[in-house]
Amino acid sequence: MKYSVFTEEHQAVRRTIRKFVETEIAPHVEEWEREGYFADWVFPRMGELGFLSLRYPEKYGGAGGDYFMGIVLAEELARCGCGSLAMAVAVQTDMATPPIMQFGTGEQIKKYLVPALRGEKVACLGITEPNAGSDVASIQTRAVRDGDHWVINGRKIFITNGVRADFITLVAKTDPDRGYNGVSLFLVDKDTPGFTVTRKLEKVGMRSSDTAELLFEDCRVPAENLLGVENRGFHQIMWELQGERLMGMACAVSGAQRTFEKALEYARRRTQFGRPLVKFQVIAHRLAEMATEIEAARQLVYSTARKFAAGEYPVKEISIAKLVCAQVSHRVADAALQIHGGYGYMMEYEVQRSWRDSRLNRIGGGTDEIMKEVIAKALGL
Numbered sequence: 001m002k003y004s005v006f007t008e009e010h011q012a013v014r015r016t017i018r019k020f021v022e023t024e025i026a027p028h029v030e031e032w033e034r035e036g037y038f039a040d041w042v043f044p045r046m047g048e049l050g051f052l053s054l055r056y057p058e059k060y061g062g063a064g065g066d067y068f069m070g071i072v073l074a075e076e077l078a079r080c081g082c083g084s085l086a087m088a089v090a091v092q093t094d095m096a097t098p099p100i101m102q103f104g105t106g107e108q109i110k111k112y113l114v115p116a117l118r119g120e121k122v123a124c125l126g127i128t129e130p131n132a133g134s135d136v137a138s139i140q141t142r143a144v145r146d147g148d149h150w151v152i153n154g155r156k157i158f159i160t161n162g163v164r165a166d167f168i169t170l171v172a173k174t175d176p177d178r179g180y181n182g183v184s185l186f187l188v189d190k191d192t193p194g195f196t197v198t199r200k201l202e203k204v205g206m207r208s209s210d211t212a213e214l215l216f217e218d219c220r221v222p223a224e225n226l227l228g229v230e231n232r233g234f235h236q237i238m239w240e241l242q243g244e245r246l247m248g249m250a251c252a253v254s255g256a257q258r259t260f261e262k263a264l265e266y267a268r269r270r271t272q273f274g275r276p277l278v279k280f281q282v283i284a285h286r287l288a289e290m291a292t293e294i295e296a297a298r299q300l301v302y303s304t305a306r307k308f309a310a311g312e313y314p315v316k317e318i319s320i321a322k323l324v325c326a327q328v329s330h331r332v333a334d335a336a337l338q339i340h341g342g343y344g345y346m347m348e349y350e351v352q353r354s355w356r357d358s359r360l361n362r363i364g365g366g367t368d369e370i371m372k373e374v375i376a377k378a379l380g381l
């Protein structure tokens with residue numbers, strides 16, 4: 001066994017997912033990336049195979065696996081040839097739904113979490129707004145209580161799965177005078193009157209994942225769709241972001257590993273000045289550096305995941321891992337493109353996609369700069 005964090009059971013699941021990715025996903029990647037949308041059958045198919053619920057309890061229809069089962073899924077999906085699919089699935093399994101399991105009522109779990117784990121309902125997570133990204137507490141989407149409903153008004157932007165989602169885990173202001181302590185979470189069905197997908201956004205990378213701009217206009221949501229405790233939403237979403245960052249980085253590192261393998265293969269094959277590129281020491285050393293950075297980043301994800309899985313709340317370590325892995329993934333992709341020379345700049349080579357996709361890791365789920373802010377704060381600065 002290569003890594004001691006994984007048991008034989010993890011590796012058996014890994015083999016099953018790898019086969020699924022190779023036979024059912026990879027053959028469609030080029031087409032989905034061109035179209036800017038992966039097929040709608042992916043979520044139900046993955047639900048049917050039990051992949052969306054690997055680390056969820058059996059009582060919710062899950063396999064009852066541990067946190068590292070989730071990492072196995074993230075790592076294998078990231079090897080499909082694009083970053084989009086792993087990101088979309090991570091939104092479903094590790095971003096929009098964990099708050100429902102953690103803070104939801106029995107009824108909310110039945111109505112939203114269980115169908116999401118089966119792939120029957122697609123979920124998205126709405127934090128970011130046109131005027132509020134890194135500064136989450138400054139969101140302007142407003143929810144006002146009106147009898148046994150909440151009336152929601154506002155806009156969200158850059159929402160992954162937002163075009164196809166059946167419901168959104170939404171962050172809104174419920175008491176604007178109380179800053180961090182005036183934010184709450186809601187579950188909003190897509191067919192609620194007043195909820196509109198206003199735009200599918202065109203992106204540089206992660207092209208087959210749909211990214212939406214959403215509008216809420218006098219959108220009336222039943223009172224029971226408040227998720228968790230009123231005005232505790234900021235703290236709840238900060239908890240969610242820790243898991244999101246960690247799982248996102250498991251995807252990033254695995255994607256970097258695949259990109260590295262492609263560069264290595266190319267450097268062995270491509271001959272210039274009478275010898276393969278790997279025989280130039282500068283190329284061999286660059287590959288050695290890439291392998292070293294990937295391995296260090298991977299071990300950082302595993303050691304941080306061990307703490308998170310054991311119930312710790314290692315915010316500083318997760319921020320460090322996010323910062324390191326995001327930068328490593330893009331540095332590796334850039335070096336891999338350079339090793340491919342002009343071919344690397346051509347759309348027919350996968351490395352250009354890794355280069356475009358990996359750039360998001362330094363922005364999404366909290367930018368490099370925000371990770372440095374969190375780390376500096378943890379250092380007492």
Ligand SMILES: Cc1cc2nc3c(=O)[nH]c(=O)nc-3n(C[C@H](O)[C@H](O)[C@H](O)COP(=O)(O)OP(=O)(O)OC[C@H]3O[C@@H](n4cnc5c(N)ncnc54)[C@H](O)[C@@H]3O)c2cc1C
Nearest residue numbers: 125126127128132133134158159160363364365366367369
């Ligand atoms: C493809 C994609 C998918 C996404 N999916 C989702 C999703 O599903 N749900 C969701 O809610 N959001 C999503 N996001 C939003 C993402 O999390 C935000 O883009 C990110 O948090 C940054 O916010 P911003 O874009 O508003 O940038 P800003 O916050 O405006 O930042 C702009 C620049 O200023 C820097 N900056 C900001 N504040 C500081 C500071 N205090 N100190 C130093 N530098 C600072 C930033 O680091 C950045 O470089 C997605 C984004 C993209 C691009």
